[in-house]
Amino acid sequence: MALPERILLGPGPSNPYPEAMQAFQRPVVGHLDPAFLALLDETCDRLRTVFGTANPLTLPISGTGSAGMEAAFVNVVGAGDVVVVGVNGLFGERMCDVAGRCGAEVIRVDADWGTPLDPAAVLAAHPAPKVIAVVHAETSTGVGNDIEPLGAGKGDALLLVDCVTSLAGIPVDVDGWGVDIAYSGTQKCIGVPPGLAPLTMSERARERRVERPQSWYLDLGMIGEYAATSGARKYHHTAPISMVYALHAGLGAVLDEGLDAVIARHAECGRLLHEGLDKMGLELFASEGHRLPELTTVKVPEGAADADVRQRLLVDYGIEIGGGVGAYAGKVWRIGLMGHGARRRNVTLLLAALAEVLGR
Amino acid sequence: MALPERILLGPGPSNPYPEAMQAFQRPVVGHLDPAFLALLDETCDRLRTVFGTANPLTLPISGTGSAGMEAAFVNVVGAGDVVVVGVNGLFGERMCDVAGRCGAEVIRVDADWGTPLDPAAVLAAHPAPKVIAVVHAETSTGVGNDIEPLGAGKGDALLLVDCVTSLAGIPVDVDGWGVDIAYSGTQKCIGVPPGLAPLTMSERARERRVERPQSWYLDLGMIGEYAATSGARKYHHTAPISMVYALHAGLGAVLDEGLDAVIARHAECGRLLHEGLDKMGLELFASEGHRLPELTTVKVPEGAADADVRQRLLVDYGIEIGGGVGAYAGKVWRIGLMGHGARRRNVTLLLAALAEVLGR
Numbered sequence: 001m002a003l004p005e006r007i008l009l010g011p012g013p014s015n016p017y018p019e020a021m022q023a024f025q026r027p028v029v030g031h032l033d034p035a036f037l038a039l040l041d042e043t044c045d046r047l048r049t050v051f052g053t054a055n056p057l058t059l060p061i062s063g064t065g066s067a068g069m070e071a072a073f074v075n076v077v078g079a080g081d082v083v084v085v086g087v088n089g090l091f092g093e094r095m096c097d098v099a100g101r102c103g104a105e106v107i108r109v110d111a112d113w114g115t116p117l118d119p120a121a122v123l124a125a126h127p128a129p130k131v132i133a134v135v136h137a138e139t140s141t142g143v144g145n146d147i148e149p150l151g152a153g154k155g156d157a158l159l160l161v162d163c164v165t166s167l168a169g170i171p172v173d174v175d176g177w178g179v180d181i182a183y184s185g186t187q188k189c190i191g192v193p194p195g196l197a198p199l200t201m202s203e204r205a206r207e208r209r210v211e212r213p214q215s216w217y218l219d220l221g222m223i224g225e226y227a228a229t230s231g232a233r234k235y236h237h238t239a240p241i242s243m244v245y246a247l248h249a250g251l252g253a254v255l256d257e258g259l260d261a262v263i264a265r266h267a268e269c270g271r272l273l274h275e276g277l278d279k280m281g282l283e284l285f286a287s288e289g290h291r292l293p294e295l296t297t298v299k300v301p302e303g304a305a306d307a308d309v310r311q312r313l314l315v316d317y318g319i320e321i322g323g324g325v326g327a328y329a330g331k332v333w334r335i336g337l338m339g340h341g342a343r344r345r346n347v348t349l350l351l352a353a354l355a356e357v358l359g360r
Numbered sequence: 361m362a363l364p365e366r367i368l369l370g371p372g373p374s375n376p377y378p379e380a381m382q383a384f385q386r387p388v389v390g391h392l393d394p395a396f397l398a399l400l401d402e403t404c405d406r407l408r409t410v411f412g413t414a415n416p417l418t419l420p421i422s423g424t425g426s427a428g429m430e431a432a433f434v435n436v437v438g439a440g441d442v443v444v445v446g447v448n449g450l451f452g453e454r455m456c457d458v459a460g461r462c463g464a465e466v467i468r469v470d471a472d473w474g475t476p477l478d479p480a481a482v483l484a485a486h487p488a489p490k491v492i493a494v495v496h497a498e499t500s501t502g503v504g505n506d507i508e509p510l511g512a513g514k515g516d517a518l519l520l521v522d523c524v525t526s527l528a529g530i531p532v533d534v535d536g537w538g539v540d541i542a543y544s545g546t547q548k549c550i551g552v553p554p555g556l557a558p559l560t561m562s563e564r565a566r567e568r569r570v571e572r573p574q575s576w577y578l579d580l581g582m583i584g585e586y587a588a589t590s591g592a593r594k595y596h597h598t599a600p601i602s603m604v605y606a607l608h609a610g611l612g613a614v615l616d617e618g619l620d621a622v623i624a625r626h627a628e629c630g631r632l633l634h635e636g637l638d639k640m641g642l643e644l645f646a647s648e649g650h651r652l653p654e655l656t657t658v659k660v661p662e663g664a665a666d667a668d669v670r671q672r673l674l675v676d677y678g679i680e681i682g683g684g685v686g687a688y689a690g691k692v693w694r695i696g697l698m699g700h701g702a703r704r705r706n707v708t709l710l711l712a713a714l715a716e717v718l719g720r
Contacts, residue, residue: 001402001608003395005387012598013388024384024602027365028373028553030680035363042361062555063423063577066597070577098576187598193388195422195555195600214574216458217423217430235685237426238547240555241373242384243603248361320390325595 006314007341009350010322011139011295012165013187013194014338016250020192023249024242031239039248040239044228046251050167050190050259051182051200053174057220059227060247061197062240065164065185068197070098071218072160072181073133075201078210079103081130084157086117086145089138090325091162099133102214113141113328114297116290119149130208132157137166139188140325142286142297142334144170151178158205164188167198168254169266169294169338180205186243189266189294191339192250195243250339262342267293269337269347276351280360285332294342296335297324301358306330309357317353366674367701369710370682371499371655372525373547373554374698376610380552383609384602391599399608400599404588406611410527410550410619411542411560413534417580419587420607421557422600425524425545428557430458431578432520432541433493435561438570439463441490444517446477446505449498450685451522459493462574473501473688474657476650479509490568492517497526499548500685502646502657502694504530511538518565524548527558528614529626529654529698540565546603549626549654551699552610555603610699622702627653629697629707636711640720645692654702656695657684661718666690669717677713 008015029036040059048058061071073095077083083104085095088111099106107129109122117134132154134145144166151159158180163172167182169189174182180202187194201220213219217237225234254262270293274284277298285297300306306323310333313319322334337346354360368375389396400419408418421431433455437443443464445455448471459466467489469482477494492514497504504526511519518540523532527542529549534542540562547554561580573579577597585594614622630653634644637658645657660666666683670693673679682694697706714720 001399003386003389003399003605004393006389006393008388008390010390013390013601016388021385025381026363028368028376029363029366030368030370030373031554033364033366033674033680039361039363063427064597064600067423067577070575094576101572101574101576185598187601193600193602194391194598195603212461214461215430216454216461217427237424238372238545238554240424240553240603241547242553242606243555243600245363246602314393320393 004318007319007346007349009335009337009341009346010320011334011336012185012338014191014336014341016193017191017253017340019253020246020250023245026245028241031241032233032235036241037233040227040244043244043248043251046248046255047198047200049255050251051174052172052176053200055200055202057206057224057228058200059223060244061199061218062237063197064194065183065197067218068183068185068199069094069162070215071197071199071220072183073098073102074213074215074218075209075220076131076158076181076205077102077104080105082107082126083131083133084109084122084125084129086122086134088115088117088141088143089113089135090140091135091138095133095162114143114285115287116143117145119146122150123153129157131160133160135162136172137170137292137295139165139295142292142295143290144292147179148177154178158208165295168259168262170292171263174200186247186250189338190250191253192246195240196247266337266342269342269344270294270296272344272347273335273337276347280351280355294336294338297332298335299332300330304358312357313353319350319353364678367679367706367709369695369697369701369706370680371694371696372545372698374551374696374701376553377551377613377700379613380606380610383605386605388601391601392593392595396601397593400587400604403604403608403611406608406615407558407560409615410611411534412532412536413560415560415562417566417584417588418560419583420604421559421578422597423557424554425543425557427578428543428545428559429454429522430575431557431559431580432543433458433462434573434575434578435569435580436518436541436565437462437464437491440465442467442486443491443493444469444482444485444489446482446494448475448477448501448503449473449495450500451495451498455493474503474645475647476503477505479506482510483513489517491520493520495522496532497530497652497655499525499655502652502655503650504652507539508537514538518568525655528619528622530652531623534560546607546610549698550610551613552606555600556607626697626702629702629704630654630656632704632707633695633697636707640711640715654696654698657692658695659692660690664718672717673713679710679713
């Protein structure tokens with residue numbers, strides 16, 4: 001069955017770093033093999049660097065980014081716990097759903113899609129929530145939410161942050177910002193195929209965990225005793241060995257280039273794309289000042305047929321971009337410049353191809 | 361960081377088929393790309409063949425085998441539901457834990473580790489359970505449990521079966537046996553690195569699903585609308601693209617050889633190993649007549665130090681075998697001949713190496 005080579009400029013997955021692809025060829029060893037455990041430890045260390053944390057409980061969850069979201073909630077939210085969720089996009093909505101399934105009393109604080117959350121409103125929503133949860137980089141809208149004021153004002157609450165599309169793409173400072181639980185996905189700015197969810201949890205949150213989470217598979221008490229322990233390892237589930245190899249190598253590529261340099265590369269590509277779309281007469285969707293460089297939303301111009309344009313980009317150019325979701329299906333495009341895909345040549349190519357397809 | 365080449369003869373992961381490893385090099389495309397969806401559909405068809413089912417809801421869960429277990433329970437078990445679990449090993453124990461976290465009233469039917477479950481006792485445990493759950497091939501003990509009588513006698517109950525270590529290693533006949541929900545892992549007899557959990561669910565079970573499972577990530581209602589639908593695909597979570605490639609290729613290798621031939625190869629290797637261990641004067645742990653060919657348990661002989669022997673096999677020969685678990689830690693070894701590893705040469709090598717290490 002033939003598979004085409006795509007330039008992946010949608011909301012993820014992005015094209016992986018070659019190092020991550022090569023790592024798939026490393027020989028499979030057992031999940032309790034000393035050689036694997038050393039590599040896993042190094043992977044967790046690399047994750048600490050990109051998350052900006054010293055949290056001992058920092059590890060890859062054995063599922064995609066959404067498993068990271070579920071692991072984050074299910075370990076700290078029990079029946080009746082108050083959870084304030086900032087919602088300005090699909091992934092904030094998803095947080096409400098996931099928290100609700102944990103039995104939480106969910107208090108939503110909405111902002112219009114395309115605009116950022118108001119941190120003061122999030123902090124004022126309840127006097128003593130157990131958890132305050134927000135998405136750092138909303139993949140559905142291209143908006144970045146400010147995390148730092150939430151950490152400063154969280155009081156006794158645990159601050160839970162979705163870093164799926166932000167980690168290794170824009171600055172993330174878990175310890176500096178006072179984030180208690182953060183998770184990500186591998187297939188965005190980390191530049192690794194989808195399959196794992198990097199996660200970190202502060203000691204403060206760890207002490208306030210639900211004793212017996214409703215999920216066995218995502219129980220961080222047990223997973224931590226396998227993946228992030230200085231003591232004897234306890235088998236929990238068979239780690240996804242080859243995906244861990246790929247993550248280890250992708251993080252290696254990021255850190256070899258330098259985290260700051262990688263983030264600067266994302267910033268520069270985003271700036272060039274935003275300028276180019278503007279010059280083409282297209283209108284950006286996310287509010288100015290809150291636009292993500294790694295995920296750009298642009299309104300489908302009048303006279304253009306959303307699906308036709310994306311289809312032509314895919315078929316004629318081998319370029320994937322994303323459509324809008326929710327109320328914005330058919331109304332915006334989502335263009336990702338993430339990880340290995342955050343390259344100036346991809347900006348140039350996409351702008352030129354889009355101009356050809358749109359006849360501009 | 362160096363990684364050794366191991367001959368993986370433990371309880372899993374097994375050495376993958378070369379086809380599965382090569383498939384990792386296929387280019388990553390998006391999870392909504394028509395090319396990926398066609399490959400995913402073919403993967404689901406191949407899973408139907410190995411499971412022996414026509415169930416439309418047959419797909420890979422985006423996690424390891426234990427995620428398959430959790431997906432199986434969480435979608436059909438709600439608070440107060442009666443679940444009968446046959447327990448004769450670690451994975452039966454785990455089922456009780458997982459079902460309990462779903463709020464089930466769990467009724468255990470125990471058999472000694474190393475012996476099979478008594479189907480009549482399992483069926484007699486409760487007059488009207490919602491679910492009867494058993495492990496087909498107990499990886500912790502090397503015992504195979506009979507599934508067919510449970511399907512014949514299940515009445516109104518749903519029959520839920522763990523096929524992690526049985527699928528593509530010994531005969532599995534989901535539709536013929538009346539199994540309603542079955543799941544597996546990729547890293548055993550399917551011969552693919554760990555990371556996905558093939559799962560199938562009958563239409564009968566599908567109609568009796570929990571409306572809003574406590575797990576969002578494993579909600580088969582939503583996953584089915586993405587992965588196993590004849591209608592429009594709905595995005596749920598980003599599929600682990602590269603792992604699906606590997607599974608697709610591993611299943612291809614199995615079906616190219618022929619499922620019957622693969623199962624015969626496992627049977628022959630297991631027979632040779634059992635005979636060889638017996639000839640060496642070692643005692644098999646699992647009761648005769650119920651021994652799995654793909655996973656053999658053998659008692660650590662008197663005078664031999666469990667961990668030392670395994671360490672010497674690993675370091676001097678590059679061979680991994682597994683230790684015992686639970687009450688049998690230090691008392692048995694677990695030897696897997698699974699997937700690509702189920703080869704006569706591996707039997708010969710292991711027997712010879714073990715004889716050298718034990719001085720027999």
